[in-house]
Amino acid sequence: xxxxxxxxxxxxxxxxxxxxxxxxxxxxxxxxxxxxxxxxxxxxxxxxxxxxxxxxxxxxxxxxxxxxxxxxxxxxxxxxxxxxxxxxxxxxxxxxxxxxxxxxxxxxxxxxxxxxxxxxxxxxxxxxxxxxxxxxxxxxxxxxxxxxxxxxxxxxxxxxxxxxxxxxxxxxxxxxxxxxxxxxxxxxxxxxxxxxxxxxxxxxxxxxxxxxxxxxxxxxx
Amino acid sequence: xxxxxxxxxxxxxxxxxxxxxxxxxxxxxxxxxxxxxxxxxxxxxxxxxxxxxxxxxxxxxxxxxxxxxxxxxxxxxxxxxxxxxxxxxxxxxxxxxxxxxxxxxxxxxxxxxxxxxxxxxxxxxxxxxxxxxxxxxxxxxxxxxxxxxxxxxxxxxxxxxxxxxxxxxxxxxxxxxxxxxxxxxxxxxxxxxxxxxxxxxxxxxxxxxxxxxxxxxxxxx
DNA sequence: ATCATCATACTTGTATACAACTATGCAAGC
DNA sequence: GCTTGCATAGTTGTATACAAGTATGATGAT
Numbered sequence: 001x002x003x004x005x006x007x008x009x010x011x012x013x014x015x016x017x018x019x020x021x022x023x024x025x026x027x028x029x030x031x032x033x034x035x036x037x038x039x040x041x042x043x044x045x046x047x048x049x050x051x052x053x054x055x056x057x058x059x060x061x062x063x064x065x066x067x068x069x070x071x072x073x074x075x076x077x078x079x080x081x082x083x084x085x086x087x088x089x090x091x092x093x094x095x096x097x098x099x100x101x102x103x104x105x106x107x108x109x110x111x112x113x114x115x116x117x118x119x120x121x122x123x124x125x126x127x128x129x130x131x132x133x134x135x136x137x138x139x140x141x142x143x144x145x146x147x148x149x150x151x152x153x154x155x156x157x158x159x160x161x162x163x164x165x166x167x168x169x170x171x172x173x174x175x176x177x178x179x180x181x182x183x184x185x186x187x188x189x190x191x192x193x194x195x196x197x198x199x200x201x202x203x204x205x206x207x208x209x210x211x212x213x214x215x216x217x218x219x220x221x
Numbered sequence: 222x223x224x225x226x227x228x229x230x231x232x233x234x235x236x237x238x239x240x241x242x243x244x245x246x247x248x249x250x251x252x253x254x255x256x257x258x259x260x261x262x263x264x265x266x267x268x269x270x271x272x273x274x275x276x277x278x279x280x281x282x283x284x285x286x287x288x289x290x291x292x293x294x295x296x297x298x299x300x301x302x303x304x305x306x307x308x309x310x311x312x313x314x315x316x317x318x319x320x321x322x323x324x325x326x327x328x329x330x331x332x333x334x335x336x337x338x339x340x341x342x343x344x345x346x347x348x349x350x351x352x353x354x355x356x357x358x359x360x361x362x363x364x365x366x367x368x369x370x371x372x373x374x375x376x377x378x379x380x381x382x383x384x385x386x387x388x389x390x391x392x393x394x395x396x397x398x399x400x401x402x403x404x405x406x407x408x409x410x411x412x413x414x415x416x417x418x419x420x421x422x423x424x425x426x427x428x429x430x431x432x433x434x435x436x437x438x439x440x441x442x
Numbered sequence: 443a444t445c446a447t448c449a450t451a452c453t454t455g456t457a458t459a460c461a462a463c464t465a466t467g468c469a470a471g472c
Numbered sequence: 473g474c475t476t477g478c479a480t481a482g483t484t485g486t487a488t489a490c491a492a493g494t495a496t497g498a499t500g501a502t
Contacts, residue, residue, distance in 0.1 A: 010456070044457090045456060046457085047483095050272070055275060060370075068483080097306070146303045230484095268485080338493090
């Protein structure tokens with residue numbers, strides 16, 4: 001997934017386009033993909049289309065049926081919990097590593113993001129974006145390519161569920177506070193504290209998300 | 222990767238065979254793959270071969286060059302550390318979850334594995350195998366499919382490095398002791414303790430591996 | 443002698459044709 | 473009426489042919 005700037009080939013375009021349609025729900029969960037029709041729609045032959053499909057399957061953004069034939073995986077509340085847990089483990093690790101690797105400039109950058117986060121805390125979309133920027137910065141500082149790789153896959157998956165998780169003002173305030181303590185721990189160079197804070201922070205996000213989903217009536221998939 | 226029991230197709234066979242050759246170093250790090258030659262050697266056309274190659278690329282068991290063309294990724298001591306860290310995060314999460322999900326039968330099974338582990342602690346290969354069985358059992362109890370998925374990918378990667386990490390008797394004794402305390406924590410249902418023990422345990426394995434590698438002269442790749 | 447340029451062989455990327463397989467509907471038998 | 477078997481349409485899996493791009497070596501100029 002970090003290999004996006006590869007050689008511009010038809011298969012790459014199809015991959016990006018299909019991924020976009022899946023994440024935006026233009027392709028609906030449960031919907032089956034028919035190769036000839038999709039190839040015609042995207043104006044390529046089946047060969048590069050199949051290549052893109054296979055790649056998406058191995059990222060679990062498409063699902064192969066035992067009988068042959070692929071479809072967009074159904075959304076499932078149980079898996080959300082799993083995703084948040086794994087993401088918590090990743091963010092926790094990265095926060096830990098960031099403690100020993102962060103430069104003074106890094107710390108400054110984190111504080112700058114925090115400031116923007118605070119200024120935008122009443123606007124759901126912007127606050128979310130700043131929060132993601134903070135985690136991305138920490139991931140960059142940590143510099144574990146495998147952790148980033150998995151984290152990116154998780155993020156793609158969670159993108160599919162975002163429509164269900166409109167954050168409340170209360171949750172945004174809580175998240176901001178947690179981000180502050182997280183940055184403090186990183187700045188202080190306390191790996192154990194940072195790891196625990198990051199883990200609990202993501203798990204709190206999970207609880208909020210699950211609550212929002214069940215409240216929204218679980219009209220799912 | 223858990224989707225192994227898929228429909229028996231040529232591409233699946235090629236995938237499994239190529240993966241085997243990479244993990245066993247029959248295909249050497251740095252070696253480039255030429256599609257026509259490899260297709261002929263495996264007695265399939267380039268189409269299923271390419272499908273297998275693409276899948277292995279997305280698992281980082283093959284690497285695509287910007288210029289086009291794929292090769293077996295070079296082994297690199299730095300990445301070992303990353304892999305162990307991510308694995309530590311995964312095992313830590315799974316140990317945590319196992320605490321709340323383990324049945325009495327599960328605990329019993331863990332103790333049985335521990336007993337075999339203890340009996341075989343002087344035999345490097347068997348001890349390693351029992352250790353992996355223990356972690357696999359815990360992963361099964363935890364029941365987070367995404368964690369397992371990532372854990373499997375990490376395990377495949379580490380398989381490539383196993384030749385360099387012959388464990389010492391001291392390390393095996395230490396690992397057994399750590400496994401004991403881990404099972405105790407799971408049996409006691411103490412998630413925080415189990416998570417910390419699992420994390421530290423894998424990190425200790427990392428230190429031992431890195432030490433063994435640098436001692437073995439770092440004649441790498 | 444060194445470097446630039448080009449021709450050539452070979453590689454990967456794509457399209458298309460074909461084979462094998464799956465599912466659906468209809469008819470025949472129970 | 474319900475099930476079983478089969479024919480048919482349509483799908484996926486594979487092979488092959490072709491186009492586009494890449495690297496290597498030779499040839500010529502400086």
